[in-house]
Each structure stands twice: as C-alpha cells, then as structure tokens.
Amino acid sequence: MANNIGRGLRQALTVARRDFIATVFTPTFLLFLLSPMFTILFGAAGGFGASSMAQGAADRARIVVIAAPDQAAAIVATDRQLRQVFGRGDIPPPLDVVTPSNDPAAQARARVSSRDGDVDAALYGPLEHPTIVYGGGGSNEADYLAGLAEQALRAQKLGSTAPLSAPTKTKIVRTVVxxxxxxxxxxxxxxxxxxxxxxxxxxxxxxxxxxxxxxxxxxxxxxxxxxxxxxxxxxxxxxxxxxxxxxxxxxxxxxxxxxxxxxxxxxxxxxxxxxxxxxxxxxxxxxxxxxxxxxxxxxxxxxxxxxxxxxxxxxxxxxxxxxxxxxxxxxxxxxxxxxxxxxxxxxxxxxxxxxxxxxxxxxxxxxxxxxxxxxxxxxxxxxxxxxxxxxxxxxKSGEGPKRKRKQPQPSSSSESV
Structure with missing residues (x-):
C-alpha cells in the first residue's frame, strides 16, 4: 500500500514538473506574469482620462447669487466660511455674485439654461424668501445656496461676518483597528x-x-x-x-x-x-x-x-x-x-x-x-x-459491469463413421 502511494506521488510530481517547466520556461510566461501591470496601466490611463474630463467639467461649473452690491460682501464672506467644512471632493463650485437686472428671474434662468455658462444653480430675490433655479444635476448646489442665504441673512442681522467661536483642534492617533x-x-x-x-x-x-x-x-x-x-x-x-x-x-x-x-x-x-x-x-x-x-x-x-x-x-x-x-x-x-x-x-x-x-x-x-x-x-x-x-x-477506459461470455454451442452435426 505504501509503495503504491509513493509511486503515485512520484508520478504526480513528474507530471507536475513537466507542466511547470512547459508553462514557466516560455517567452509568453513573462507576458502572463506582467499582465496585471498592463491591466493596471490601461485602467489608470482610462481613469485618468475620465478624471480629466470630470475635472474639466467641474472647473467650468459655477453657482450664481444675484444680489444687490450692499449684500455682496456678506454673501462672499459667508461663502468662504461655509466652504471650510467641505472635503476636497465635495466642495461646491465657485460662487459668482452679480448685480440684478430689471428682471432677476429671467436673468437667473438665462444663466442656468445657457450653453456656455455651466451654471449649476442660481439664487435671486430677497434673502428672507430667495428663489433658486437649478439644472438637472444641480440639486446639491441648490441646497448649498439655500444654506448660504440663511447664514448670510444671520450675518446681516448680527452686523458682522466674523466667526463667533474659536475652536481648538487636537488630532488623536487611533491605536486600535x-x-x-x-x-x-x-x-x-x-x-x-x-x-x-x-x-x-x-x-x-x-x-x-x-x-x-x-x-x-x-x-x-x-x-x-x-x-x-x-x-x-x-x-x-x-x-x-x-x-x-x-x-x-x-x-x-x-x-x-x-x-x-x-x-x-x-x-x-x-x-x-x-x-x-x-x-x-x-x-x-x-x-x-x-x-x-x-x-x-x-x-x-x-x-x-x-x-x-x-x-x-x-x-x-x-x-x-x-x-x-x-x-x-x-x-x-x-x-x-x-x-x-x-x-x-x-x-x-x-x-x-x-x-x-x-x-x-x-x-x-x-x-x-x-x-x-x-x-x-x-x-x-x-x-x-x-x-x-x-x-x-x-x-472510455473505466471498468464497466462485467458480462458473461456466451459459451460456444456444440455443433449439431455429427460425423458418420
């Protein structure tokens, strides 16, 4: 029994050595070994291209507040404070504060619907009851403009846009997973x-x-x-x-x-x-x-x-x-x-x-x-x-069910003497 196991193991190792050498010692194995690197490079190239397109679109995007010149300073200062709470990937598009025309509603709609403006959302009207118009992908920007109007109005009523608190931030290094x-x-x-x-x-x-x-x-x-x-x-x-x-x-x-x-x-x-x-x-x-x-x-x-x-x-x-x-x-x-x-x-x-x-x-x-x-x-x-x-x-070399062989039938004819 032990001899059969040892012989089978040696035969298996012989087949293994044959297959290993036939696979590894070939020029194509180097390509196989480096194939993940090619996949990563192609993926990185595609990701970089998609990222560049997305970044280009993000760089062109804007949000607009149509407000009187006496409100512009408070709105800009409030916008600067609010942006500090956003991460790099979540920060809203840059803000433009423009002077209202005779028809602020038409002005806001023209900004959002323009082909060349890339304006995601626009706000007009009094800060107590602002009206916000936005495009198909600008719902988050519209929410941001609503919050901006709220905080700018609070700053106006306080008479200052200066921060009211001075936090102390202490970083703690977590030692457990x-x-x-x-x-x-x-x-x-x-x-x-x-x-x-x-x-x-x-x-x-x-x-x-x-x-x-x-x-x-x-x-x-x-x-x-x-x-x-x-x-x-x-x-x-x-x-x-x-x-x-x-x-x-x-x-x-x-x-x-x-x-x-x-x-x-x-x-x-x-x-x-x-x-x-x-x-x-x-x-x-x-x-x-x-x-x-x-x-x-x-x-x-x-x-x-x-x-x-x-x-x-x-x-x-x-x-x-x-x-x-x-x-x-x-x-x-x-x-x-x-x-x-x-x-x-x-x-x-x-x-x-x-x-x-x-x-x-x-x-x-x-x-x-x-x-x-x-x-x-x-x-x-x-x-x-x-x-x-x-x-x-x-x-088709498996041992199937054994069949009995038919015995030859004796001859029915007999020799005559």
Missing amino acids: TTSGHNAAALFAVMAIFLLTLFLAGLTMGTMAEERSNKVIEVLAAAVPLESVFFGKLIGMFGVALLFVGFWGTVASQITAILPAGTAAALAGVAPAVGKPVFALLFLAYFVMSYLLIGAVYLILGAQASTQRELQLMALPMTVVQMANVGMSTAAAGKPGSTIAWIAEIFPFSSPMAMAAHAANSSALWPHAVAILWQLLWVSLVISLGARWFRRGVL
Whole structure:
C-alpha cells in the first residue's frame, strides 16, 4: 500500500514538473506574469482620462447669487466660511455674485439654461424668501445656496461676518483597528482570493483541453494513473500560481513605501483581527484551498471539452457560480456571524473566501483548523471524482459491469463413421 502511494506521488510530481517547466520556461510566461501591470496601466490611463474630463467639467461649473452690491460682501464672506467644512471632493463650485437686472428671474434662468455658462444653480430675490433655479444635476448646489442665504441673512442681522467661536483642534492617533477596518480587510481578502483563483485556475482548463485535443493526455494516461495525472497537473499549475503570487506579493509589499502619507495612514487602519502575520498564513492556506478546489473543477471541465467552443460554453456556468460564491463571501465579510456568513463558510467552493473574511473579522483561530480540514476533504473528493469522470466519460477506459461470455454451442452435426 505504501509503495503504491509513493509511486503515485512520484508520478504526480513528474507530471507536475513537466507542466511547470512547459508553462514557466516560455517567452509568453513573462507576458502572463506582467499582465496585471498592463491591466493596471490601461485602467489608470482610462481613469485618468475620465478624471480629466470630470475635472474639466467641474472647473467650468459655477453657482450664481444675484444680489444687490450692499449684500455682496456678506454673501462672499459667508461663502468662504461655509466652504471650510467641505472635503476636497465635495466642495461646491465657485460662487459668482452679480448685480440684478430689471428682471432677476429671467436673468437667473438665462444663466442656468445657457450653453456656455455651466451654471449649476442660481439664487435671486430677497434673502428672507430667495428663489433658486437649478439644472438637472444641480440639486446639491441648490441646497448649498439655500444654506448660504440663511447664514448670510444671520450675518446681516448680527452686523458682522466674523466667526463667533474659536475652536481648538487636537488630532488623536487611533491605536486600535475599528470594526470597519476589519470589514475592509475582510472584503480585500475575499476579492483577492477570488481574482487570483479566477485568473490562475483557468490555466488548468486550457491546458487540459489542449492536451486532450492533441492526444497527449492519452499518452500520460497510458503511463500513469489518471489520479496522478490530475494531481500532478494541479501541483504544476499551483507552482505557477505561487510564483505569480510571490512576485506580485513582493511588489505590493513595497508599494506602501512610495504612497503619500495620507494614503499610508488610511491603509494602516485596515487590518485583520487575527494579526497580520497569522492572517498572511491563513490567506495563503485559503488561497491554496480555493485554487485546488476551483482548479480541480476546471480540470474536469477542460477534460470534457474537445473544442474551444465547448471550452467556452463550459467555462461560462463556472464563472457564474464563482460570482455567486463571491457574492455570498462578500456578504459574509460585511455581516460576520450572520446566516449568510455561516452558509458561505460551510459551502465548499465559497468556504476559502468566507473563512479568509472570518479571519479578518474575528481573532478566534480554532474555526480555521476545522475549515481547512473540511476543504481538504472536498479537494480530495473533487480530484478523485474528476479523475474517474475523465476515465469513464472521455477515455472510455473505466471498468464497466462485467458480462458473461456466451459459451460456444456444440455443433449439431455429427460425423458418420
């Protein structure tokens, strides 16, 4: 028994070494390894273009108050004070105070409806009963002008726009991670495992489909047991995945050194409940489980596909199931201890992502030992069933029910002597 296990393991490692070398030692692997960088660069370029367009539109936007010259100073001073409470992304457009014409209502409407004015909202009339007109996206600016009229009227009645209070601001550095910080780490863990698994496990499907179409898999199956072929391919592709994760993990660990101080401080508030070293180990373990589970299923699907069309048709349902899994795991990350969290942690294909989120939200360690054993059971079950399915459904070499051979009937004719 021990000799059979050792021989099967050696055969699996031989297949794994073959697949690892065939994948890594090729010119295209460098492009595959750097493909996230290209994706980031393209996304950054698109985001920069969209941001530039949005910023250009924001720079042209204005709000207008039509008021008498004796009210202009109070309105401008009040506007300056109110803008201090807004963040950089929420600050209202610049304010223009203009002198009213003979028809302030028509003047305000002309400003808002003009093609070249980019005026989001305009206010006219007495501050006690102002009238505000605004365009389709200017409801927030209209609310701001209403508040501006209120505060400017108060300043007029007080006779001064000077501040009445002088606050003392003291910054306190938080030394503990909040619940929202744990939830953010949980969401990051779910999405990281999902994207890495989806990106890397697909290699196993393409490899199996390719080798089935060119009959290489039949040569391997004739030399070694199919369980060893399956397990060896998983190990080989998993080695490629570890190389990929190790490279980009090293790159990501150095990014914080070049981030702005504010961004680095914000990231410091995102931390797992079990601690970063333990979380890193658990994240790696759950990535291994997720990759082996999904990779085994992809191997099964790739073994059944004889053409690229069939491969794509089989991959689509798996992607939909994966999206459902990540949806459950995301809900578990936001609501730890809920019913949906329990379901996601027990269901084998969402369990790695949900348990990674559990590690970010809870400091208890014993559930992870149970979860890893549960996931290992499903990994072995999926690999075993997948190999049998491949043997019976594709190679047609499974042992079917034994049939009794018919005995030859004795000849009815007899020789005459």
